[in-house]
Structures are given as C-alpha cells and as structure tokens.
Amino acid sequence: MTIRGRSSFKTIEDEIAVQARAPEVRKSGSLDWKRIAVVRMSAIGDVVHVLPIVRSIKAAAPTSHITWLIQPTPHELVRNHPDVDEFILFERKPLLANLRRVRRELHDREFDLVLGLHTSLKASLAASAFRARRRIGFDRARAVELNWLFTNERIPARPRGHMQDEAIEFLDYLGVPIHLEWGIGSTQLENARYGSLLPPAEAPTVAMVVASSHPAKNWPVERYAQLGERLQEELGARLILVGGRTPAELNAAERLQQLMQIPPLDLGAWDLRRLVYLLENSDVLVSPDSGPLHIGVALGTPSVSLMGYTNPRRVGPYRFRELMVDAFSDGGEAYDASERPRRDRMERITVEEVFEKVTHALRTPKLPT
Numbered sequence: 001m002t003i004r005g006r007s008s009f010k011t012i013e014d015e016i017a018v019q020a021r022a023p024e025v026r027k028s029g030s031l032d033w034k035r036i037a038v039v040r041m042s043a044i045g046d047v048v049h050v051l052p053i054v055r056s057i058k059a060a061a062p063t064s065h066i067t068w069l070i071q072p073t074p075h076e077l078v079r080n081h082p083d084v085d086e087f088i089l090f091e092r093k094p095l096l097a098n099l100r101r102v103r104r105e106l107h108d109r110e111f112d113l114v115l116g117l118h119t120s121l122k123a124s125l126a127a128s129a130f131r132a133r134r135r136i137g138f139d140r141a142r143a144v145e146l147n148w149l150f151t152n153e154r155i156p157a158r159p160r161g162h163m164q165d166e167a168i169e170f171l172d173y174l175g176v177p178i179h180l181e182w183g184i185g186s187t188q189l190e191n192a193r194y195g196s197l198l199p200p201a202e203a204p205t206v207a208m209v210v211a212s213s214h215p216a217k218n219w220p221v222e223r224y225a226q227l228g229e230r231l232q233e234e235l236g237a238r239l240i241l242v243g244g245r246t247p248a249e250l251n252a253a254e255r256l257q258q259l260m261q262i263p264p265l266d267l268g269a270w271d272l273r274r275l276v277y278l279l280e281n282s283d284v285l286v287s288p289d290s291g292p293l294h295i296g297v298a299l300g301t302p303s304v305s306l307m308g309y310t311n312p313r314r315v316g317p318y319r320f321r322e323l324m325v326d327a328f329s330d331g332g333e334a335y336d337a338s339e340r341p342r343r344d345r346m347e348r349i350t351v352e353e354v355f356e357k358v359t360h361a362l363r364t365p366k367l368p369t
Helices: 014-025 042-062 074-078 095-106 122-127 163-174 189-196 223-236 247-259 272-281 293-299 352-359
Strands: 002-003 035-039 065-070 086-089 110-116 133-137 206-210 236-241 284-288 303-307
Touching: 014 035, 014 110, 035 042, 042 065, 042 074, 042 163, 042 293, 065 122, 074 272, 086 095, 095 122, 095 284, 110 122, 133 163, 163 352, 189 206, 189 272, 206 223, 223 247, 223 352, 247 272, 272 293, 284 352, 293 303, 303 352
Parallel strands: 035 065, 035 110, 065 086, 110 133, 206 236, 206 284, 284 303
Antiparallel strands: 002 086
C-alpha cells in the first residue's frame, strides 16, 4: 500500500565539527537527487532514529521526492511527517505475497538513491524492489543477514556505535549537512482531539512506561509504586501511565492500582499519535528502553531512562544522557557499543536513584524537536 502524503555522548563542539567536515566527504554525487528511497521498516525506536536523516536530506535537496518503506505500526507515528512525500507500507505477513505486491507497485519506477538503513534479510528483499543506480548500505561487518549483497555502495567501516550515530553516517557519506531534528510534534488537530486527556494542572506531570516489549528490560512494578508515591508526596506530581495495551502493561497497571493509594491515571492506548501528545505535554518521562522512550527524547521531553539489559551506548537515549540511570555497567567498567545485553541488571536500579533523576529532570528545560 502506498501512502503519499550523533549521540548523546557528543558535545556541541563535536557536532559542529561533524557538520564542518561534511563538505569534505561529498565524494559520491551532487545534491540534485530527484527520487530517494529510505528503507527502515521497524521498530518504533529505530524509525525515530531515521527522522533526522529524512529531515536533513529534504533540507539539502528540497525538490527531491522521498519514499519511505515502512511497516504499518511505526507508520502511524510518522504518517504526517512534512519531509516524507510517500510511504509504502510493508506488512509482515504473508511475506512472499507482500514482496510480490511491492515489486508490482515499483515495477516501472526509477530512483536515484536507495538508503538501506535496515539490515534484516526481509528488509533487504523488500528494498531490492526499488530500481536505483545507487544502493547504499552499511559496511560489510555491520551489514548483517547478507545485507551487503543488496547494495552497490557502502558507508566506511566503523566500530559499532549508537544507532542514531550509525544513521547519521549515511549523511556523512553523502556530504549532507546534519539537521538534528525529528519533526514529530502534535498537530493542531491532535491538540484539539487529545486535549481533554490532560487538563491544565499546577502540579508537574510525570509520565511512566511500566513495561516494554522484552521482560528483561523492565523495572519491578513494586519500585514504580514506591517511586510514584514519593513523587506524589514530596513533589505533588500528577502521574500518568503511557504506552500500549500489551498484557505486561495491563498487568503492571492493575498491580499499581493495588499497591498505590492514589494510582496513576492509565492513559495507555494503541494510538502512537496520542502517545506523542501525552509525552509532549508531560514534564518528565520515566521509561526503560522502549519505543516511547525514544519518542520522548525526540520530542525534547526530559526523559529519565532506566538502562540495564540493553547497552546505552548502542540504544540509550540520544539526548538527556545526564538523566540516564545506567545499570548496564559496574562503576567505572569499560564497555563499548558491541556488548551483548546483560540480564538481571534492572534489579540494581534503586528507587532513590530514579527519584533523584526525576527531580533533576524537573529542573531540565525541554529541548527543540
């Protein structure tokens, strides 16, 4: 179905240096591309990392036509993005039927450039439907699942880094100046549609994600309850639950009802644009590694991230590093972005640590989006 429509570990000086270097690496063509395809089909957090790429390309080549191959669920987040001219939706199942459909849809179309930002074999097979002179992907070491077979240009080899930085490497390779902007804020219509969910309040609003897609990423519900009660008693906070309606999230919400005298307002729903509105209008977000965490960071909402199972150097919050609780490492332990997940570390995060980060976050201004 076709629908038309660098990392937190860097300093500002590092970012300026990267942008100053961009013209020196413009080795692979001009910026007068007409038709560009971007392939990043899922997941929500990974799709968020692509947004500065399309924004930067559109700024550098404003007359270009950008087509994005994406799955339906993350498409709901970005469906009205001003820098994407067309979305092609790719259903996960049945795989072969959807591959054939995309090939038929793109049969008589030519593209100047395909950016292979998704390295799975499924994504590579789908991306091969785009007829293009230039098919740019990751270097062979990072092009897992035979992705390198489907490209004819590769960005320079580098060690594994934050996923946002790895996406930005494509801009570096093309010589496109970096616009570190995401552009997914609420529209006027969405403000009107969802405005009744969060009536004005003098108390700070703290949004919490109490479960992610992977149980090992989650913080114990009992500690969310202890944290919530402290935030209510000591800071007068208004607590809301955000995210989806998975069994884990529903069970956690029910458990909080039992544990807390004043339970959080449960505003979870299968509506990513509603989630954007809620995070945009919250003062602080508390979340494990999850799609909502990356959305909150992109929206500039001070985000307290609880990292233990997954490596923050790879998938941690791209901004608000100072608000991260890092249980992945042991004090002073050296690690890099190639490290595998580490089990049983979320239990190390204490209520006191998170409470201190939230109080810090309430003094932290929102960032541009």
